[in-house]
Amino acid sequence: MTLYFSHIRLACTPSAQALSALLRPTESGERVSVQHRLLWSTFADSAERERDFLWREERDGSFLALSARPPLQTDLFQPHQVKPYAPDLAPGETLDFRLRANATRMKRGGKREDVVKASIDALEQRDRVGRRMEIASSEGKAWLERQGEKSGFKVAAAVAEDYSTVSLPRPDVSHRNMMKLGILDLSGRIEITDPTLFLAQMAQGFGRAKSFGCGLMLIRRPR
Numbered sequence: 001m002t003l004y005f006s007h008i009r010l011a012c013t014p015s016a017q018a019l020s021a022l023l024r025p026t027e028s029g030e031r032v033s034v035q036h037r038l039l040w041s042t043f044a045d046s047a048e049r050e051r052d053f054l055w056r057e058e059r060d061g062s063f064l065a066l067s068a069r070p071p072l073q074t075d076l077f078q079p080h081q082v083k084p085y086a087p088d089l090a091p092g093e094t095l096d097f098r099l100r101a102n103a104t105r106m107k108r109g110g111k112r113e114d115v116v117k118a119s120i121d122a123l124e125q126r127d128r129v130g131r132r133m134e135i136a137s138s139e140g141k142a143w144l145e146r147q148g149e150k151s152g153f154k155v156a157a158a159v160a161e162d163y164s165t166v167s168l169p170r171p172d173v174s175h176r177n178m179m180k181l182g183i184l185d186l187s188g189r190i191e192i193t194d195p196t197l198f199l200a201q202m203a204q205g206f207g208r209a210k211s212f213g214c215g216l217m218l219i220r221r222p223r
Contacts, residue, residue, distance in 0.1 A: 003203055004070050005085040008042060008063040009078040016076055024061065029166040032212050039063060042071035054205045054216035056100050066203065066216055087219070089195035094156060098218045099186045102209035103143040114182035115139045116163055136160035140186045151201035152194030161185040168212065181209050189222070
């Protein structure tokens with residue numbers, strides 16, 4: 001499978017700037033929802049197209065994407081920076097990584113739960129703030145280790161850089177029924193055990209909420 005890695009930036013043209021308040025909302029849930037639609041616009045070449053890409057927002061407001069096809073160019077964006085993506089990996093190789101994930105597990109009864117939120121909610125209210133990032137790191141690492149067992153890697157180190165929850169607006173529903181996502185930013189180091197299996201899973205993404213900017217693992221060789 002041929003993959004493409006893209007750096008996508010909103011245009012600086014007057015027409016795009018006129019839409020900046022709509023394209024860059026300040027409220028986190030609304031922002032993720034708008035970005036979801038923006039990124040779809042660069043890959044939706046037909047009404048029947050199913051998602052075959054992953055994306056994430058960077059600190060500067062640009063986007064990184066891993067996809068099965070190059071993104072479409074539109075007037076809302078600067079010319080995309082696109083290159084083929086085919087890292088040459090070997091068993092035993094170590095890589096530094098960054099991952100934004102919606103980390104969940106299946107509960108009894110078939111319902112999913114956010115692994116970090118579930119552990120935080122189990123604490124007394126007075127203990128939650130002080131232990132939030134400690135729990136995010138421990139639960140995030142344990143979740144990633146489970147991912148690695150079926151995806152061709154081992155976790156050497158993993159720490160949570162951030163954990164937040166966002167409420168995504170839905171048309172025609174009340175605030176109580178908004179979709180809530182836990183978003184976990186992990187970084188650290190992994191060891192590759194099966195390069196073929198790992199790269200196949202990278203293309204699919206890790207965790208859930210991939211349409212909303214989660215699941216794309218960024219890797220590089222240690223410096």
